[in-house]
Amino acid sequence: MDYDLGDDAVELRHRLRELIDKHVPADFLGACTDDPQDLATTETFCKLLAAEGLLALAWPKEHGGGGGSVWQQTVLREEMWAQHEPRGPQYMGINWVGPALMRYGTAEQKTKHLAAIASGDVIWxxxxxxxxxxxxxxxxxxxxxxxxxxxxxxxxxxxxxxxxxxxxxxxxxxxxxxxxxxxxxxxxxxxxxxxxxxxxxxxxxxxxxxxxxxxxxxxxxxxxxxxxxxxDGWRVMREALAFERVGIARYARCESLMHRIQTQLGDDWDQLPESLRARWVRALVDLRVARLLAYRAVSLQDDPSAGAAASAARIATTTCDQQVAELLFDVLGPAALDSGPSAALHGAIEDHWRYAQAATVASGTIEVQRILVARDALGGHR
Missing domain, CATH: 2.40.110.10 (Butyryl-CoA Dehydrogenase, subunit A, domain 2)
Incomplete structure (x- = not known):
């Protein structure tokens, strides 16, 4: 397949980054914090995206979407996750509840739920x-x-x-x-x-x-x-979870954090031990592999039998999450434990490390993902 997302992807990235810079605070670290303003930020931002035709970008227009491609939706996922998901909990409705409804829902269910999800009016x-x-x-x-x-x-x-x-x-x-x-x-x-x-x-x-x-x-x-x-719930669940597993672009946040820390280090980057810089390059290579595996899963997401591709992408992205978390901790040293506005990247490094620990458990453990990939490689034999 062709992994070039095209010129419109570049334009879309610029547009999304401008919206994020203008409407999302620099110290935003997600909706699930002690500060209720963070959830309010996501609710307002979702309304903005919906008004711009971007919240459900790849959904068909008849369901309240933007009629875009799955690759435009992939760009949206990457830019959102890189900035700590300013859509908040809406990604669940957008990434898999909505697509599952389109595939399995009745006409009444589609009418009742899809427009509400696409407009950012409901959390699932x-x-x-x-x-x-x-x-x-x-x-x-x-x-x-x-x-x-x-x-x-x-x-x-x-x-x-x-x-x-x-x-x-x-x-x-x-x-x-x-x-x-x-x-x-x-x-x-x-x-x-x-x-x-x-x-x-x-x-x-x-x-x-x-x-x-x-x-x-x-x-x-x-x-x-x-x-x-x-x-028929098990079949629907399996396909829905495949949508979810490719819906979180974890590699994008890892790349963003690495780029931002390298910029912050400035001339101090050259003072890092050679072993750390070698690990840095290895992590960048692994992140590129994870990105390409995710793209492969996206290209197959209309194929109900392609769940193993989503599992392979999930394995790569979650292990990169933990790999980069440990690397950034070693680069920053004790300062990586700091949180709050005065910490490096407003505490994003410490926040990323905590969330990365659960990455290989959420949405199906990494052991289960490996079993699914192995079964597919063996032609379904157990």
């Missing part, structure tokens, strides 16, 4: 992982029991990002425990204000708001809440 969360079914999602225990022409859902979810600020949840539940594993699950689109939902934040090194646990006590699910078909 993902109710998949459970205390005893994080990686092995087909074994989850949350039950959806028939109730009239719908269901009543009870169970517990964990590690749910943005649940405290989301208004809708894509919820996975077991509708037929006696069925084969790949036919046990159903996906539901549930409003978070429905009776029976309880959300509790989980304290972690990632900061407030990022992780939560959810308890469901007889939450009602209606026939129109099902995404896809009852019993």
């Amino acid at each position: 969360c993902q109710g998949f992982s459970e205390p005893e079914a994080g990686t092995d999602l087909v074994s989850l225990r949350t039950r959806a029991v028939p109730d009239g022409d719908g269901w009543r859902i009870s169970g517990q979810k964990v590690w749910t990002s943005y649940a405290g600020m989301a208004s809708w949840c894509v919820l996975a539940a077991c509708t037929d425990p006696a069925a084969p594993k790949h036919k046990r699950l159903t996906l539901f689109l549930i409003p978070m204000n429905r009776d029976g939902f309880t959300v509790r934040p989980i304290s972690s090194m990632l900061g407030p708001h990022h992780l939560n646990e959810m308890f469901l006590d007889g939450v009602q699910a209606l026939p129109g809440d099902v995404l896809g078909e009852p019993g």
